[in-house]
Amino acid sequence: MKEKLPSVHPSSETKPIVQGALASTWGRVVRRRAFLHGLGAAAAALPTAALFAAEQDPDRDNRPLTRGDAALLRLAAAIELIEADLWQQYNELGGAVDHNDNPNPGNPSYVAALSNLDSDMPQYISDNTDDEISHAAFLNAYLESKGEEPVNLKAFQTLPPSKATGANQNLGRITNLQALNVDTSWYFRYRSTNNPDLGAQFPQLLNIKNQPAIPISDNDTDPNALVPLLQSLPITDPKARRMQAIANTAGLHFAFIEQGGSSLYPILALKATSLEVLRILLSIGGVEIDHFSLWHDKGGNAIAQPLAGPNGLTDPETGLTFPDFNNPVNQHNANLSTSDQAAGSQMFQTNLILPEPVTFLSKDLPPVSIIRPTLARNGGAVTTIQAFIADNLFLGQKDPRFFQTVLGLAAAADEAQRALGS
Numbered sequence: 001m002k003e004k005l006p007s008v009h010p011s012s013e014t015k016p017i018v019q020g021a022l023a024s025t026w027g028r029v030v031r032r033r034a035f036l037h038g039l040g041a042a043a044a045a046l047p048t049a050a051l052f053a054a055e056q057d058p059d060r061d062n063r064p065l066t067r068g069d070a071a072l073l074r075l076a077a078a079i080e081l082i083e084a085d086l087w088q089q090y091n092e093l094g095g096a097v098d099h100n101d102n103p104n105p106g107n108p109s110y111v112a113a114l115s116n117l118d119s120d121m122p123q124y125i126s127d128n129t130d131d132e133i134s135h136a137a138f139l140n141a142y143l144e145s146k147g148e149e150p151v152n153l154k155a156f157q158t159l160p161p162s163k164a165t166g167a168n169q170n171l172g173r174i175t176n177l178q179a180l181n182v183d184t185s186w187y188f189r190y191r192s193t194n195n196p197d198l199g200a201q202f203p204q205l206l207n208i209k210n211q212p213a214i215p216i217s218d219n220d221t222d223p224n225a226l227v228p229l230l231q232s233l234p235i236t237d238p239k240a241r242r243m244q245a246i247a248n249t250a251g252l253h254f255a256f257i258e259q260g261g262s263s264l265y266p267i268l269a270l271k272a273t274s275l276e277v278l279r280i281l282l283s284i285g286g287v288e289i290d291h292f293s294l295w296h297d298k299g300g301n302a303i304a305q306p307l308a309g310p311n312g313l314t315d316p317e318t319g320l321t322f323p324d325f326n327n328p329v330n331q332h333n334a335n336l337s338t339s340d341q342a343a344g345s346q347m348f349q350t351n352l353i354l355p356e357p358v359t360f361l362s363k364d365l366p367p368v369s370i371i372r373p374t375l376a377r378n379g380g381a382v383t384t385i386q387a388f389i390a391d392n393l394f395l396g397q398k399d400p401r402f403f404q405t406v407l408g409l410a411a412a413a414d415e416a417q418r419a420l421g422s
């Protein structure tokens with residue numbers, strides 16, 4: 001008998017991913033951020049109109065979605081559920097607060113190591129997590145409001161959680177963060193004047209293969225062997241160095257994930273038919289770019305002084321080294337194109353976190369600072385899912401229906417076409 005594929009639609013037993021845990025989590029986030037919450041005396045001075053905004057945007061489009069627009073939003077919802085799953089793991093171990101805004105003890109040693117990248121890292125992790133939960137919940141609710149089926153990946157929350165202090169032991173995961181391959185070529189892409197949409201290719205900055213981005217267990221990393229904060233660097237204790245290497249991998253993985261979304265949303269937007277769907281894709285996509293910019297900065301701190309020290313920071317278990325890329329000795333030009341090699345230290349400078357102007361559309365036009373790529377063949381939906389697979393993000397997903405589901409959603413999104421006049 002042919003086995004039934006798990007629905008991307010909510011079946012009676014799986015529907016709770018939107019209406020259950022995710023929706024209730026997001027409901028709490030919204031409630032605690034409610035406009036009137038804590039406004040107090042200042043509110044009294046505001047005119048009524050300023051206190052009570054319209055509940056419905058006057059420009060709402062009440063027409064049904066085209067098939068293509070529904071496919072674009074479904075793929076976006078799947079990506080956001082995947083993002084929410086991985087960010088929730090990062091938040092449990094390294095975030096400042098839980099979803100109820102209660103202080104999150106997390107894994108104290110991991111929190112300290114992340115804080116070496118930036119003392120605000122735990123708060124940023126919590127906020128990024130909330131953003132992804134809101135993106136997934138909104139997209140699914142919007143699909144439902146249009147009579148479309150939402151995306152449900154709950155059946156694939158089957159991967160074991162980290163055993164380390166801080167990780168929720170009662171929740172299966174969609175994503176693996178315990179043995180990642182992190183593609184770091186985006187680092188050169190955003191420093192180069194050559195555009196991947198015009199064929200430019202970039203090597204890896206670092207070869208991060210099968211590395212944990214979260215602590216795996218308390219045997220591997222001591223949750224209380226606190227990593228020294230920056231004033232007491234360099235880190236000499238091997239256990240602390242192991243934890244710092246894990247946090248550094250996380251820092252670069254955050255940027256990898258969010259630069260993917262930064263390209264994916266404009267690519268999806270270019271296929272949208274309804275202006276409202278275009279507005280949704282641009283509005284969420286802008287926040288993905290905001291995330292990328294933030295993590296680009298923090299990731300850069302993992303490969304710079306003072307954290308890298310004079311000889312780089314090396315994981316004592318795996319040998320992975322995070323060198324100081326501002327030091328010319330560590331600027332390896334081997335696989336960069338001739339013109340990128342000629343750009344010199346620009347290709348490595350760790351505080352060069354805003355995009356360098358790049359050739360766009362034609363070499364006859366002046367270089368311009370933009371997100372890249374924005375062509376589907378270089379960063380479309382299937383390409384994005386394949387990049388997640390290459391990242392080992394789904395390592396351990398044994399059920400072929402998971403890959404059929406997410407790749408099917410991606411293929412449908414890639415096939416969507418802008419249908420002007422409909």
Ligand SMILES: [Fe+2]
Binds near residue numbers: 080083131132288
């Ligand atoms: Fe998102």
Ligand SMILES: [Fe+2]
Binds near residue numbers: 258261
């Ligand atoms: Fe994101």
